[in-house]
Amino acid sequence: MSTMTQGRWIRGLALLGGLLLGTPALATLPQYDGKVHEGVASCASSVCHGATVERGGSNVLQNEYVTWTRYDKHADAYKILLTPESQRIAKNLGLPNAQEAAICLDCHADNVPVAQRGAEFDITDGVGCEACHGGSEDWIARHTAPEATHASNLAAGLYPTDELTARTDLCLSCHLGTEDKFATHQIMGAGHPRLAFELSTFTELEPPHWARDEDYATRKQVETPVATWSAGLLASARHTLSLLEGRLVHDAGLFPEIALFDCHACHHPMSDKRWAPTRLTQGLDPGAIRLNDAQFALLLPVAEATDRAAADALLQGLRALNGSVATGFDDFKAATGALRTAVDRLAATLARPLSAEAQERTLAGLVQAAAQGDYRDYVLAEQAAMALDVLLLSTARWDVSRPAMDRVFETVDDEDHFDPEAFAQAVAGLAAGLQVTAR
Numbered sequence: 297m298s299t300m301t302q303g304r305w306i307r308g309l310a311l312l313g314g315l316l317l318g319t320p321a322l323a324t325l326p327q328y329d330g331k332v333h334e335g336v337a338s339c340a341s342s343v344c345h346g347a348t349v350e351r352g353g354s355n356v357l358q359n360e361y362v363t364w365t366r367y368d369k370h371a372d373a374y375k376i377l378l379t380p381e382s383q384r385i386a387k388n389l390g391l392p393n394a395q396e397a398a399i400c401l402d403c404h405a406d407n408v409p410v411a412q413r414g415a416e417f418d419i420t421d422g423v424g425c426e427a428c429h430g431g432s433e434d435w436i437a438r439h440t441a442p443e444a445t446h447a448s449n450l451a452a453g454l455y456p457t458d459e460l461t462a463r464t465d466l467c468l469s470c471h472l473g474t475e476d477k478f479a480t481h482q483i484m485g486a487g488h489p490r491l492a493f494e495l496s497t498f499t500e501l502e503p504p505h506w507a508r509d510e511d512y513a514t515r516k517q518v519e520t521p522v523a524t525w526s527a528g529l530l531a532s533a534r535h536t537l538s539l540l541e542g543r544l545v546h547d548a549g550l551f552p553e554i555a556l557f558d559c560h561a562c563h564h565p566m567s568d569k570r571w572a573p574t575r576l577t578q579g580l581d582p583g584a585i586r587l588n589d590a591q592f593a594l595l596l597p598v599a600e601a602t603d604r605a606a607a608d609a610l611l612q613g614l615r616a617l618n619g620s621v622a623t624g625f626d627d628f629k630a631a632t633g634a635l636r637t638a639v640d641r642l643a644a645t646l647a648r649p650l651s652a653e654a655q656e657r658t659l660a661g662l663v664q665a666a667a668q669g670d671y672r673d674y675v676l677a678e679q680a681a682m683a684l685d686v687l688l689l690s691t692a693r694w695d696v697s698r699p700a701m702d703r704v705f706e707t708v709d710d711e712d713h714f715d716p717e718a719f720a721q722a723v724a725g726l727a728a729g730l731q732v733t734a735r
Contacts, residue, residue, distance in 0.1 A: 323462045325469055326406070326455050331431025333408050335416035336361070336424040338436060345425075355515070356440075360505035361425075367503035370423035373404040381487065388486035402477040403470040428466060430455035446515045458516035460524065464495055464531040471498070472535055475542050481554035490559055490711070492675070495528025496521045497682040522655060522690040525683060526598055526646055533591040533639050540587070540617075540632050546625065558586045560674040560711065570716055574670045575611070579619050586618050590679045592635065593671070595642060597661035601654045603645040609638035652691075659687040663730065666723040672716040678708045684726070693730060700726040 324330075340346040345360040357363075364371050376382055377394040386394040394400045401407040405419050406427035413419075414433070426432055435452035438444055446458075456462045471493035473479055479488055500521065506512060519527075536556075539545070544553035562585070564570065571582050576593055580586065592614045599607035613635035620627035650658065662683055671677045681704050688694045688701065704726055707719040 323456055323459075323465075325466060326427055326430040327402070327408060327469075329431050329453065329455070330412070331453050332412050332414050332433035333406055333417055333426040333431045334414035334433060334436055335418055335426075336421040337416040337418070338414065338432065339425050344440070354440075355511050357505065357507060363503050363505045364425070368505075370427075372422060374401075374420050374422035377401075377404050385483070385487040389483065399477070399483070428455065428457055456517075458518070460517070460519055460527045461531075463499070464528055467493065467495060467498065468532060468535050472532060473539070474535075475539065475544060478539070478544065478553070479555060480544075484555055484559075492678060493532070494525070494679060494682040495531070496525035496686050499524060520649075520690065521686045522650060525686040526650060529591055529595050529598070530639065530643050530646065533595060534636075536588070536591050537632055537636050537639070541629075545628075556587060558588045558673050558675060560714070561586045570672060572669065572672060572716075574672060576614065576670055577618070579615055584618070585621055586673070587621065588675060589614055589618065590673075590675045592617075592639070593676055594662075594679050594683055595639070597658045597665060598646070598650070599642050600661050601657035602650070603642060606638060606642040606645055609634070609641060613638045655687060655690050659684075659691055659730075662687065663723060663727045667720055667727050669716065669720045671719065674708070674711045674714045677714065677716065677719045678711070680723075681705055681708050684723070697726060697729065700729055 326333075340361045342348075343358075345356070345358055346362060347358040348362055349359055351358040374395065377400055382394040382400070386392070386397060386400070389397075389399075391397045391399075398407060401419065403423075405422055406417075406424050407419070408431070412431060430453050432439075432453070435449050435454050438452070439449045439454065446454075450456055455466070457466065469477070471491055473491070479491055484490065508518065512518065539553075539556060544556065546552070573580075576589070577584075577586070592610060596607060596610055596614075599610050613631060616631040617628070617635055620631040662680060665671065666677070666680050666684075671680045681701075684704065685694075685701060688697050700722075704719070704722040707722045708714065
């Protein structure tokens with residue numbers, strides 16, 4: 297499942313510290329950058345980014361367009377809107393079609409205003425170059441000039457996808473959502489699949505249209521998988537808290553936005569007796585409606601490895617948040633505030649890279665929690681599997697653990713038939729072959 301490879305990656309400490317300590321990203325998301333988006337065709341020349349094979353003599357590969365077209369699922373994002381499944385969703389939502397609805401195009405295409413669409417812009421290109429790299433009107437003509445630098449291109453409007461803060465904001469804007477574009481329970485009820493995301497795994501699974509070489513490292517920010525994973529978790533937790541504190545919950549009437557809750561707590565057969573008490577659900581009754589708390593739960597092993605006080609506050613905040621669902625909005629607001637404080641404390645701790653020892657303890661804590669059955673919800677298990685993959689790589693156990701990890705991934709391959717006991721047993725099998733110190 298993973299295609300992660302090791303390389304000579306360096307750490308952008310100042311940038312990461314800004315992300316972890318909550319410094320807001322300065323970059324405006326490409327969809328809202330106000331620039332003219334010239335279109336994918338403007339990048340596709342064989343002498344620019346449309347070569348069929350990699351070329352030498354340049355600091356880019358020059359076959360980026362072909363890689364995107366052939367291998368990147370983002371290139372097919374608009375085409376998905378033309379499928380019978382998407383048309384059915386549109387019909388269920390009362391829309392004329394999916395391919396013209398802004399609520400669909402916002403994440404399935406580079407949906408900028410018509411006035412910002414250049415001569416070669418084509419909405420049917422899907423999530424193309426400028427959907428991630430920003431409107432190119434001010435940099436396309438000069439970004440490859442001999443005197444051009446990455447800094448000068450950024451100053452001209454190129455979106456800084458190499459920076460963790462900016463890349464996380466960009467990815468989460470669709471893969472988690474914002475108040476302005478969110479896969480609500482209504483949309484999911486109409487047929488839209490559940491969204492899943494983990495920054496490190498998804499970054500590595502993205503077909504690379506860049507070379508992680510010495511030249512790249514001198515020009516851009518480059519992060520290790522474990523740094524990307526921990527920063528992505530923190531960012532996801534903060535984005536989730538912002539959604540919980542916003543109008544999707546507090547202006548939603550009798551029921552808050554249900555898509556913020558754990559889908560599989562309700563959506564499984566009544567004959568599937570999967571509920572059991574865990575340390576994460578302490579104080580909750582069987583059948584309690586639980587929020588999707590995977591981002592916070594997966595931060596616990598990190599906190600336990602680095603800051604016990606932060607871990608205790610995080611666990612208490614997580615329990616309070618889920619418990620407040622049954623007691624009212626005042627308790628809910630208090631719980632989100634406490635949880636944000638706990639996340640901020642952990643972020644301050646993680647302003648420095650995780651040491652090798654801390655990574656070992658994090659891996660041990662994650663394995664122990666998974667093997668003892670703490671991750672009984674599908675989303676938790678799915679996120680834990682991806683986290684294990686990253687940590688096994690970072691602790692140089694990736695190759696020797698492949699057979700055991702394959703069995704772990706098999707247990708989360710089908711969310712409709714997830715068996716929490718099988719997942720715990722698979723992780724226990726993985727643990728048997730690992731020499732890690734328990735938390």
